[in-house]
Amino acid sequence: xxxxxxxxxxxxxxxxxxxxxxxxxxxxxxxxxxxxxxxxxxxxxxxxxxxxxxxxxxxxxxxxxxxxxxxxxxxxxxxxxxxxxxxxxxxxxxxxxxxxxxxxxxxxxxxxxxxxxxxxxxxxxxxxxxxxxxxxxxxxxxxxxxxxxxxxxxxxxxxxxxxxxxxxxxxxxxxxxxxxxxxxxxxxxxxxxxxxxxxxxxxxxxxxxxxxxxxxxxxxxxxxxxxxxxxxxxxxxxxxxxxxxxxxxxxxxxxxxxxxxxxxxxxxxxxxxxxxxxxxxxxxxxxxxxxxxxxxxxxxxxxxxxxxxxxxxxxxxxxxxxxxxxxxxxxxx
Numbered sequence: 489x490x491x492x493x494x495x496x497x498x499x500x501x502x503x504x505x506x507x508x509x510x511x512x513x514x515x516x517x518x519x520x521x522x523x524x525x526x527x528x529x530x531x532x533x534x535x536x537x538x539x540x541x542x543x544x545x546x547x548x549x550x551x552x553x554x555x556x557x558x559x560x561x562x563x564x565x566x567x568x569x570x571x572x573x574x575x576x577x578x579x580x581x582x583x584x585x586x587x588x589x590x591x592x593x594x595x596x597x598x599x600x601x602x603x604x605x606x607x608x609x610x611x612x613x614x615x616x617x618x619x620x621x622x623x624x625x626x627x628x629x630x631x632x633x634x635x636x637x638x639x640x641x642x643x644x645x646x647x648x649x650x651x652x653x654x655x656x657x658x659x660x661x662x663x664x665x666x667x668x669x670x671x672x673x674x675x676x677x678x679x680x681x682x683x684x685x686x687x688x689x690x691x692x693x694x695x696x697x698x699x700x701x702x703x704x705x706x707x708x709x710x711x712x713x714x715x716x717x718x719x720x721x722x723x724x725x726x727x728x729x730x731x732x733x734x735x736x737x738x739x740x741x742x743x744x745x746x747x748x749x750x751x752x753x754x755x756x757x758x759x760x761x762x763x764x765x766x767x768x769x770x771x772x773x774x775x776x777x778x779x780x781x782x783x784x785x786x787x788x789x790x791x792x793x794x795x796x797x798x799x800x801x802x803x804x805x806x807x808x809x810x811x812x813x814x815x816x817x818x819x820x821x
Contacts, residue, residue: 493713497672497684502713502802529559529595529651538562541592542621544614557611558618559595560656566591567657574631574660590626590658594618594637595651603641603652605750605759613743615654619766620739622656623732627771632658634666634770637731642761645788662770669767670775677778685780686727688712698812701748705741708749710808710815717789717806718757718815720749723782731768731781746783752818753787761788 491504528536531554540552542560549555562570568589575586596615597607604612619637626635639654640646662670676684692698692709700708700720708722722745724738734742753762768781796802 495711495713496676496688498668499672500713500800500802502715502804504714504807505803505805506807524650527600527649527651528564529593529649529653530600531598534559537593538564542618542625544618554598557598558614560618560622561593561595563591563593563655568659585660588631588660590629590632590656592622592656594622594654594656596654597652600651603750604639604747605754607652607747609740609744609747612747613740616734616739616743616746619654619656620732620734623768626656626658627732629658631660632771634659634662635768636663637766639762639764641763642759642788645761645763647761662774666767666770670769670779673775673778673780683727683778683780685723685782689723689725697809700752700812700815701745703741703745705738706745708745710812712808714804714808714811715802716786716804718753718787718811719804719808720753720785720811720815721782722746722749722785723780728781729769729776729779730773731766748820749785749815751820752815753785755818756814757787757789762786763788 490506492501493504494501527533534540534552534554538561540556540559540561542558543551543556544558545556566589568587568591570588570590572586572588574588577584594615596604597611604615607615623635623637626632635656635658637654637656673684676682676687680687688711689707689709693702693707698710698712700710702708702725705726706722706724708720711719711721722742724734724742728734750762753760762785764783764785766781766783769775769779790805792802
């Protein structure tokens with residue numbers, strides 16, 4: 489029977505629609521990805537992007553030339569601009585601000601025809617190191633209050649280029665969704681004196697129903713009140729509010745569980761479009777005692793329609809316990 493489930497952090501309800509229960513193959517859709525005649529992220533086209541702000545390359549190669557294995561460049565069509573100031577002003581009764589911020593592209597590999605799920609562990613680890621380096625560098629700018637690292641995979645998930653890449657946007661304000669997580673985490677902590685995410689990790693590891701995979705430092709799981717089929721979160725086992733605090737061993741283990749989780753989704757769901765978003769504390773360390781950084785992966789298998797837009801409820805036709813079974817069953821290559 490259908491079931492309402494409540495997210496313990498955001499207090500958001502979802503409907504697990506068991507009467508509409510689906511299996512992974514029910515979400516299959518035709519693939520229409522084709523390599524374009526020209527890609528600015530391919531070797532030899534470095535001159536067509538803005539100058540790199542970070543690149544992992546041999547020391548004998550010149551900046552903005554071939555030879556790199558991970559490359560970070562400003563987004564040519566950035567949503568925000570680091571050359572502006574975060575000046576606030578009024579427009580009558582409305583509030584506005586100049587569009588200050590950083591918008592960067594992390595080109596994850598020179599190989600146009602692969603993606604994170606299929607890369608070797610070392611290459612995914614290098615991508616994570618690029619995330620960390622840029623996070624640390626940009627957070628030094630005191631005008632920045634929040635840094636969001638995210639990935640759009642596939643055209644239906646918003647990727648305008650097929651070449652494997654993720655993005656970073658740094659903002660002078662904390663996004664509403666993150667503020668809601670901070671507020672829910674703070675409320676839980678004030679009542680129980682524990683981190684809500686730590687409690688989620690502890691209970692899920694104990695019950696095993698929604699666990700996809702775990703290693704020494706991280707757990708991959710289906711959230712109890714998942715909004716979407718095969719929505720998957722990766723959380724550190726130790727309490728850590730900021731992604732910037734990730735250490736060398738954790739980088740390696742985060743890369744491993746990220747690659748494995750994406751590979752499971754790739755196999756079980758036939759390489760679906762997906763988004764992932766890395767939620768971390770604001771740069772001023774708000775939430776140090778009660779917030780917990782994590783990565784949310786959302787395969788784009790269903791459409792948000794009138795009921796969802798009108799009510800704020802999500803209808804998920806795949807119980808997260810079933811989704812976990814499907815993903816666990818995938819053999820890691």
